[in-house]
Amino acid sequence: MKDASACQDSEFLLKPVAPALVAGAPFLPLAGGPYGFSRLLVTLLDGDAPVAMEQVSVGQLAEWRADLDPALLEKFDSRLTALTAPRPPMTIPGRAMPLGFGRPMVMGIVNVTPDSFSDGGRFSDVDAALAHGQALIDAGADILDIGGESTRPGAKPVWEEEERQRIVPVIEGLAKSGAVLSVDTRKASVMEAALEAGAHIINDISALTYDDRALAVAAASDAPVILMHAKGTPQTMQDAPVYDHVLAEIYIWLLHRIAACEAAGLGRERLMVDPGIGFGKTVRHNLDVINGLGALHSLGVPQLLGVSRKRFIGALSAEEPAGDRLGGSLAAGLAGLGLGVQILRVHDVRETVQAVRVLQGLAASAVMEQGIDAGR
Incomplete structure (x- = not known):
């Protein structure tokens, strides 16, 4: 070296x-x-x-x-x-309190889609989505991530207007709750409509590359942005994805996306990253990335991890359907927290919040004990 x-x-x-x-x-x-x-x-x-x-x-x-x-x-x-370095608090437009990273946060998923891989369209109706979102808030979610287009492997794109019609009423309704809201979309017009309806954060699985207008729209807003790594599109991403060095390739790709955002006027202080577990990655790729999450902190921005109910969990276990992968979701999520991840994006909020709080209690006790021992 x-x-x-x-x-x-x-x-x-x-x-x-x-x-x-x-x-x-x-x-x-x-x-x-x-x-x-x-x-x-x-x-x-x-x-x-x-x-x-x-x-x-x-x-x-x-x-x-x-x-x-x-x-x-x-x-x-x-x-x-x-x-x-610690991650400084992130300003949230329209809210007096910033998003702080002094403790792990839980982002609850609200899929307003008829073809979600995990909940099969249970919340595609506006009233059902609103009730589900409120239930996640009551269960302890720090952020709600609202999406109107399934990005499961093999999913086809949704027409922009249809996506807007799915999510805007839900965002408007949940905005009244006072919760921090994220919009899960890769389309610029949907971002604009969601922000106008009350969303605070943009969560783009393409890291603002799918839509030519997305980077400009994000930069012109005050919204924080989550940049996710994905190889290919939902239609093609699981067609035998290949990497020579998966962790290094994701790291460099995200580094370049952060640089592109900064060049467009979207400051680093508004950016978060997501390594994109399951998006153009085999089971082995996912495991290598999760084990290497600590290295992605060299990007200098907060990190989100989405492992909830992902297919690799079933592959490592007994091929359980998505709804029966809670144990594996918790195991992978807590492993991520042990590698410094700041936000977990999950379906099962109540169970995850409980697990995170226990982990925090154990961590606080261990650090206190070490401090006492060091002072003897």
């Missing part, structure tokens, strides 16, 4: 090794949260291809970085700062 020369497209992928609950040295914090790491797997990338890899302890970092080429040193320091 130290002998590697800086390439024009060189970049660092920094993967924390075995993050754990920590209090003080010799650990560094992961995205400013309660989890930290004492070792770092440093990979030098040329484009999105690894060219050198080395594991370094936190105690060795000062000596290790001193021998880096100056151009590489600047990039390394920038990525390490992004990896360890």
Whole structure:
């Protein structure tokens, strides 16, 4: 690594090794949260291809970085700062309170579609969707994500006007509850209608690439934006997806999307990322990405994880249908929280909130105990 020369497209992928609950040295914090790491797997990338890899302890970092080429040193320091720094609160338009990342948040899913993979259109009626959304709020959801187009594998696009008609009445109704609302869409006109109806956040599975107007619409609004990685479209994404280095490729792709947003006037302080579990990824790809979620904090923005009821859970278990994957959803979601993820996007809000609160209680107790032990 130290002998590697800086390439024009060189970049660092920094993967924390075995993050754990920590209090003080010799650990560094992961995205400013309660989890930290004492070792770092440093990979030098040329484009999105690894060219050198080395594991370094936190105690060795000062000596290790001193021998880096100056151009590489600047990039390394920038990525390490992004990896360890806390995520500042995010302003939400129309709300006095910002979105804070001092604790994990739960985003509840409201699918206003007749063909959802998980709930089979149970909430495609406006009244049913409103009742479901309110139930998720009562169950402890911090955010509601409202979508009118299924993006399950093989799904076909929905006409824009039909998508607007599905979600606008639901957003207008739920906006009265005072909840933070996200619109799950990849179409610019639907984004505009949803924001006007009361949505606060744009959640785009194409990271503002599907619609030529989407980036400009998002930039012109005050709304935070979630950029998700997907390979292909819902119609084609599971047709034997191939990666040479899945985590590195997703990392570089999201890095470029963040840069494109900033160039368009959409500031980093308004951005979040989602690695897109199940969107153009095999079971092995999904597992590699989940295990590598800590590395994506080097992007320097909050991270959302959507594993709820995903197909890979059934593949690892007994091929249960989507509605019977609660246990696997909780296991994968809590694993993500242990890797610093700030938001879980889920169907089963009540159960997830309970699991998150127990995890928080355990974490607080462990950190307090470590602090007491350190002071003896």
